[in-house]
Amino acid sequence: DAGxxxxxxxxxxxxxxxxxxRCKPISGHDYLFWYRQTMMRGLELLIYFxxxxxxxxxxxxxDRFSAKMPNASFSTLKIQPxxxxxxxxxxxxxxxxxxxxxxxxxxxxxxx
Amino acid sequence: xxxxxQPTSMDCAEGxxxxxxxxxxxxSGNEYVYWYRQIHxxxxxxxxxxxxxxxxxxxxxxxxxxxxxxxxxxLPHATLRDTAVYYCIVRARGSSNTGKLIFGQGxxxxxxx
Numbered sequence: 001d002a003g004x005x006x007x008x009x010x011x012x013x014x015x016x017x018x019x020x021x022r023c024k025p026i027s028g029h030d031y032l033f034w035y036r037q038t039m040m041r042g043l044e045l046l047i048y049f050x051x052x053x054x055x056x057x058x059x060x061x062x063d064r065f066s067a068k069m070p071n072a073s074f075s076t077l078k079i080q081p082x083x084x085x086x087x088x089x090x091x092x093x094x095x096x097x098x099x100x101x102x103x104x105x106x107x108x109x110x111x112x
Numbered sequence: 113x114x115x116x117x118q119p120t121s122m123d124c125a126e127g128x129x130x131x132x133x134x135x136x137x138x139x140s141g142n143e144y145v146y147w148y149r150q151i152h153x154x155x156x157x158x159x160x161x162x163x164x165x166x167x168x169x170x171x172x173x174x175x176x177x178x179x180x181x182x183x184x185x186x187l188p189h190a191t192l193r194d195t196a197v198y199y200c201i202v203r204a205r206g207s208s209n210t211g212k213l214i215f216g217q218g219x220x221x222x223x224x225x
Binding site: 004042093100102103105106 | 146148153154155156157158161212213214215216217
């Protein structure tokens with residue numbers, strides 16, 4: 001298994017632009033999670049899905065952030081419009097529900 | 113989910129055992145103790161988890177006190193590659209499990225030659 005796959009690995013964009021981050025979870029995992037990591041705030045859970053349905057989005061910072069999971073093998077996190085304070089590493093993780101999570105390698109987002 | 117307390121940082125000599133403590137005095141009966149680590153610039157990596165019995169796998173051992181208010185992660189023979197931030201997390205499981213894993217600040221373990 002290739003693990004959780006995230007793309008792109010790095011993204012540099014200008015303030016105000018739309019940014020889309022992508023995630024392919026491990027096949028058979030029913031849960032998918034989006035996290036954000038910064039030096040100041042550490043690892044923050046943004047949203048998670050169970051069987052493609054959003055369960056808890058209380059960590060999404062504001063309406064500029066949205067996440068979708070159109071099928072079991074794909075999810076996106078979109079920021080529109082992006083701001084410099086959105087600069088962070090964004091991780092996607094998946095889990096079968098029991099045991100541990102598997103994290104992707106992350107997307108490093110820089111908004112200038 | 114119960115809150116955990118970990119030391120901010122620890123050092124360990126290469127080849128020696130690394131013992132990382134975690135306090136979780138408000139843990140509930142249905143909450144498990146999970147350990148993850150994050151090596152610089154990588155995603156967090158699952159290490160081990162347990163409920164009340166001690167657990168061991170190929171990576172580490174987890175010792176949970178009888179009252180379950182604290183635990184210790186043991187890396188039996190630490191190597192330089194074990195230098196990372198180690199997170200102790202308590203999380204409920206069961207049919208109503210929400211699946212959320214909330215990370216604290218963790219312990220930065222520095223393994224020195």
